[in-house]
Amino acid sequence: MGKYEFSAVESKWQKYWEVNKTFEASNKSEKPKFYALVEFPYPSGFGMHVGHIKAYSGLEVVSRKKRLQGYNVMFPIGFDAYGLPTENTAIKTGVHPRKVTDNNIIKFTSQLKRVGFSFDWSRVIDTTDEEYYKWTQWIFLKMFEKGLVFRDKTLVNYCPSCKVVLSNEDSQGGKCDVCHSDITHKTKEVWYLRITEYSDKLLEGLKDVDYLPNIKLQQENWIGKSTGAFVDFTIKENGEKLRIYTTRPDTLYGVTFMVIAPEHPVIEKYRDSIKNIDELDAYRKECSKKSEFERTQLVKDKTGVKIDGFTGINPVTGKEIPIYISDYVMMGYGTGAIMAVPAHDSRDYDFAKKFGIDIVQVIKGGDISKEAYTGDGEMINSDVLNGIDNKKDAIEKMLEVIKEKNCGEKGIQYKMKDWAFNRQRYWGEPIPIVHCPECGIVPVPYDELPLRLPPVDNFEPGSDGESPLAKIDEFVNCKCPKCGHDAKRETDTMPQWAGSSWYFLRYCDPKNTKEFASKEALEYWLPVDWYNGGMEHVTRHMIYSRFWHKFLYDIGEVPVSEPYAKRTAQGLILGPDGQKMSKTLGNVVDPNDVVDVYGADVLRVYVLFMGDYEQSAPWSENSVKGCKRFLDRVWGLQDMLVDGDDYRESFRSAFHKTIKKVSEDIDSLKFNTAIASLMALINDIYASGSITRGELRTFITLLNPFAPHITEEIYEQQNFGGVLNEQKWCEYSEELCNDDKIEIVVQVNGKVKSKMMIDTNQDKDSVIADALADSKIKELLDGKNIIKQIYVPNKLVNFVAK
């Protein structure tokens, strides 16, 4: 065998797979189905980096193995192409976003094909294709029909740099998800999707799916369910009921003041009777100017103003207490009003200390002269609750009291907020809504979909946060679909997450022009058997798409309630410097460069071998060379071939063990140890100097999912018959994984002192006898008492001696 010419071989097989439609999945098959899904890329102008390759390589290997195991595998790919970066490129270069997107998709496609991924290219989708976004709009209208779409004028997250309103999911940590600028707040009327209606379903659904534990936990925390009580306090001066939410109704006797959010409507309602209204207004104005960042920086330093003219009455104790406004209470959670229990809540404690308010302890424990006590303990100073010694019982008792007094009830709250569903930008799906002066908000009729994005030359957003579409009269001016009156179109577009919220459904039937996918296709493929992607999408795309899917399930459009049966996440590839790869740091590795120099198989093996698939690890060019060496040695196996379709005696257990190891490791994402076991095996083969044809065939079959090109080529060169990707995965027998003889260790007092060969499954007594006969052990035990003998079959013998 000559040198392995990876470049020619790789393009040869890639062409073969393309011509023969090798990886196109059929919607009808005798075989069991397997739907493997990876997050489709956003086609940016920078092309892919090796992180994308790692993200796809995991399920790529799983898919190839599943096919060999006789499954009808669908492993699709597509492009999530609407979004700001493309639009910004268009603004900068003057090239239309359609053109930019098309170019980027061509670039991404060629990169993906060069790596030899077994994607089903007949199912490619592009979210900006009108045959696709037609259905994105269709689902939106279905939601509108069911009352899940609404407009509201409230305080929204706003990115001053991107000039768009952002959802809560898009502004995590107070930073814009796209450009990382600080978020500000402003009052604006925008579209919302009522995702909170699905809070409980999204939480409950997690019980039935196989997601990594940390993924479930992050979603649970994001949804943020808490149970507690709503309690109506009264404002003495005007009799107004002021409703609060608390998770600690057991501490109701410790309430010494109340706090309401600066935006609470009760202030406007009674502003004439508030004596220090000027002071309140000044404080409220100051709060609205603070950025998210400033607010979080000032956590310890509480600010606020006492409302002069309001006195709160505790409905349970009848006690009169002051009411403050402070920005540590937010309008967006609970009722925007709280009962403050400084003895047992650290925020209330800080506030009380600063404003000199009484602190009344109602739970025994801690030292409330120093800090709030948030632990459990016996109730004190609490009338009927006194003596109860745990939180759970105390809460129960208080809920009864509240019920008796008819001043509130048990309540549930979620941290998740409704989804601000809008972008004041051009490159997105137009929202199919018409504003009619007669009829109000009117949906575009289904048969008029898609509502096309008009071709324009100027995509600059307006400085006042207006969408570029607002400037296009032909688009804006229309007739009301209901009454025919002159009307205006909605000019906001959908956020970037819209198209990706249902793309996995379209893959099932991507060319359908009548439905987003046929019932038969959905019935056949759903749910996605295994979905892999990034951790950064767990509280964004994953939440959104589960919501859309559950909605479609509720209206009978999809057959299963959860879209993804299993979800895993890969770790990042860091730059060679150990930093996160980024253009500004200049440490981005382009997969094309690696393929040029080492070949696609090397790249594929390396990204999976570099470490634990779920952990981040830095790129190392030297380690890439190690993988290259490995594959060259695989090629070299052909020079040491001997006849024989079976495993040789001396290698039988090694092969069975390796088949078992590789099979199990692929299924549990442990690609690094799967490859390591193949490396260990090849080392042994080289040491022996020869390999049988049968052994070679097994070896290249096991390696095929990782390195499909070189293994196909060897398979062909050796005339094994047919092509490797149509063969069967290797079988192993548990029994044959064991050698006849096995080495065990002999310990004295827990320390290894000797090793010996025994027959596999040799009986206990004879093993111990052999161990005692060992000259070294004999010497060590001489003159000592054996107190205990421990025997672990096929592992060790341990003598405890004095």
Added chain:
RNA sequence: GCCGAAGUGGCGGAAUGGCAGACGCAGCAGACUCAAAAUCUGCCGUGAGCAAUCACGUACGGGUUCAAGUCCCGUCUUCGGCACCA
């Protein structure tokens, strides 16, 4: 602050409570070569020793066990998520 994950050679990382460091990289020595690259062989946690070997060693301090990287308690550090969520 709360929640979660993790701390193992020079590096990436292996180890159902049972030989710590598999596999790979880097390094050192040798072979081949006029030479280099490539390739091949050997060594490669620390300390002592010519050696066989011995002692120590999985962030730190305790504990359980015949046996602990692995289990329990406490401490520290790093990373990730949430963050005034009442």
